[in-house]
Amino acid sequence: MARMTMIQALRSAMDVMLERDPNVVVFGEDVGYFGGVFRCTEGLQAKYGRSRVFDAPISEGGLVGVAVGMGAYGLRPVVEVQFADYFYPASDQIVSEAARLRYRSAGDFTAPLTIRMPCGGGIYGGQTHSQSPEALFTHVCGIRTVMPATPYDAKGLLIAAIECDDPVIFLEPKRLYNGPFDGYPDKPVVPWSKHPASEVPEGHYTVPLESAAVVRPGRDVTVLAYGTMVFVSEAAVVESGVDAEIVDLRSLWPLDLPAIVESVKKTRRCVVVHEATRTSGFGAELVALVQEHCFYHLEAPIERVTGWDTPYPHALEWAYFPGPARVAAALRRVMED
Missing domain, CATH: 3.40.50.970 (Thiamin diphosphate (ThDP)-binding fold, Pyr/PP domains)
Incomplete structure (x- = not known):
């Protein structure tokens, strides 16, 4: 290693x-x-x-x-x-x-x-x-x-x-x-x-292309994230105090749907986080899949925290993509229901 x-x-x-x-x-x-x-x-x-x-x-x-x-x-x-x-x-x-x-x-x-x-x-x-x-x-x-x-x-x-x-x-x-x-x-x-x-590892190994990973176990809410938003979500968990389970999707398609369903059925709440524009973003597909497969287990509406529906700004990009404060607010909201 x-x-x-x-x-x-x-x-x-x-x-x-x-x-x-x-x-x-x-x-x-x-x-x-x-x-x-x-x-x-x-x-x-x-x-x-x-x-x-x-x-x-x-x-x-x-x-x-x-x-x-x-x-x-x-x-x-x-x-x-x-x-x-x-x-x-x-x-x-x-x-x-x-x-x-x-x-x-x-x-x-x-x-x-x-x-x-x-x-x-x-x-x-x-x-x-x-x-x-x-x-x-x-x-x-x-x-x-x-x-x-x-x-x-x-x-x-x-x-x-x-x-x-x-x-x-x-x-x-x-x-x-x-x-x-x-x-x-x-x-x-x-x-x-x-x-x-x-x-x-310095040599050859593979990570399966269809597999998600639970990077932080939790019991209160499932956070579905990928890329940079995995670490933003980790910071948000610390800021919010919510015991969230963070699932790093890694492979967006094919998607590890069984891992997502297992986590959401356990926590009964879900927050989806991605950096891209909100409308028609990949988070919309995730919300639909969670709703289809976990509807009777959910105890709160699914939250999305995303980039804004605007052209990507140069000087204001840190206000554009989600930070821990926005994700933490979503975690608190789903816990209130």
Whole structure:
């Protein structure tokens, strides 16, 4: 075991798979010589050469289109879209080609590609560098959507994604790259070197793509969260004093519905937290599923704590995404009913 940041864990996953499988290739904007805008691929080109780790033009549609062809040919491409906000030019390749290839070919071809995308706020990137578009991907049949919250999960899930025969959207919360935030801009980041979830095996291992994790057991209310909001929810539990059980979804689709149902039936209350825009966000799907499967167990209305229905602001992003105070208020509300 070694202490790793999420950046180091992601790099380790790609390193392991590049060494283990000659069909794995890594490419994208600035991922080769430069090592990626967040340095997730630093050193990999020097180790494996320019035919395995290489730069590509600024053409997201081209990146994903080439990756679909590579996957059909037998390679396992790992593509980095520099920011999740940039995926829109590639949306037709993702939806019409990657997601449908297995079905359209009656199983003759697959698209075993992984598309890595840094997502969410925390760098004051505003509307063009800070979006959380996970709901757009979970709506598409044929692709998997993953968002880790810890270095351990990041490496295990990325290896599982690369080995998967289906296309995987791998969303990486930028605020967690170097350490878990406690949710406020005026407090320091807790470094991963002091967090137990930063202990990461150096070799090969996987985290199942369909599994959630209970990161904090509790008896009063279930909090469903993923990515950065796992740590914001932990801070909210401390602030509220409510004994909440926090379920880190990790895999957004396919979803670990049995784990969600088991937790909600135990606590009988539920709060859903995500950073993305509220309307038609992934939280709406979670609320619907909890309502369908746990209706007779619920003792209070389900609460949602999300980003606002506005364009993502540059200077006011800390007011945009949920902080511990907003989540704590929701926890107190569900306990009042």
